[in-house]
Amino acid sequence: MAEFLEDSNALESTTVAINRTATTVKGGRRMSFSALVVVGDRNGNVGVGYGKGRGVPAAIEKSQKDAKKNLFAVKLRAGTLPHEVKGRSCASSVKLIPAAPGTGVIAGGTVRAVLEMAGVKDCLTKAYGSTNKINLCRAVIDALKHLRTREEIAALRGVDIESSTVDEMLSAAKRFMTEAETTTSKTKAVAPTNTVGKGKGKGGRRDRNDRGGKKPEAAPAPAEAEGGVAVAEAPAPEAAPEAPAAEAPAPEEKSE
Structure with a gap:
C-alpha cells in the first residue's frame, strides 16, 4: 500500500519486497532485513531503492532514502x-x-x-x-x-x-x-417521461375515473330544491269514508 513520505507531500512510497536473512554467530542466529521500495509522485518522477537494516522499519527507511537519490523524470x-x-x-x-x-x-x-x-x-x-x-x-x-x-x-x-x-x-x-x-446527451434529452405505475389504483394503475376525465357529479336528491332547502312532500289525500246508504222507511200498515 502506498504511503506519503513525511518530508515530502508529493512523493509516495510503495514497498515491493522485504527479505529476511540470518547469520549464525557464536551466540546464535542474528537476523537482518532488506527492503525494496519504489518512490514516485505519479506524475512522471520515479525511483527504486534497496536498503538493509537490523529491523524492518530501519531497512524501509534506508531504501526510501536510496530511492529518492535515484529519482528521474519519465x-x-x-x-x-x-x-x-x-x-x-x-x-x-x-x-x-x-x-x-x-x-x-x-x-x-x-x-x-x-x-x-x-x-x-x-x-x-x-x-x-x-x-x-x-x-x-x-x-x-x-x-x-x-x-x-x-x-x-x-x-x-x-x-x-x-x-x-x-x-x-x-x-x-x-x-x-x-x-x-x-x-448520451441526445438520449437524455429525448427520453420520455414514464408515468405508468404512479396512480392510486391497485397494482400501481390509475382508476378509471382518474384517467384524465372528470369524476361524474352526483345527481341532486329529489327532495332538495334549487335553494338547497329540503321540501317535504305532501302526503297523498286519503279517500273519504263512504256514507252508509239510507234505509228505506218501513211501509205504514193500513187500519181497517
Whole structure:
C-alpha cells in the first residue's frame, strides 16, 4: 500500500519486497532485513531503492532514502508511453507496450508498482527470464530511461516525423469519447417521461375515473330544491269514508 513520505507531500512510497536473512554467530542466529521500495509522485518522477537494516522499519527507511537519490523524470504521452520499449537487468527483461485510454496497467505486482508510481495509466507489459523482484524493477527502470519523445527524435535526426501509432490511437480514442458523450446527451434529452405505475389504483394503475376525465357529479336528491332547502312532500289525500246508504222507511200498515 502506498504511503506519503513525511518530508515530502508529493512523493509516495510503495514497498515491493522485504527479505529476511540470518547469520549464525557464536551466540546464535542474528537476523537482518532488506527492503525494496519504489518512490514516485505519479506524475512522471520515479525511483527504486534497496536498503538493509537490523529491523524492518530501519531497512524501509534506508531504501526510501536510496530511492529518492535515484529519482528521474519519465517521458510520458497522455498517460501512456510514447513508443514501445524494452529493458533488461541481469537475467530479467521487460517489454513495455503503449495502450489506448481505458486499458489500464496490465502487469504483474512488481512491474505495476514501478509504472503506477511513474504515472503510467495505460500500458501492456511482458516479462521474460528471471522473475526476481530486484532485477524486474531495475529492468523496468532501464526501459523507462530509454523513452524518447517525437520532438527529441526529430531534433536528433533533423527531419520531420509524422504522427506515430500512439498518436493515431489517442486521436481515435478522443474521437470515440466525443461521439459517446454526444449520443448520451441526445438520449437524455429525448427520453420520455414514464408515468405508468404512479396512480392510486391497485397494482400501481390509475382508476378509471382518474384517467384524465372528470369524476361524474352526483345527481341532486329529489327532495332538495334549487335553494338547497329540503321540501317535504305532501302526503297523498286519503279517500273519504263512504256514507252508509239510507234505509228505506218501513211501509205504514193500513187500519181497517
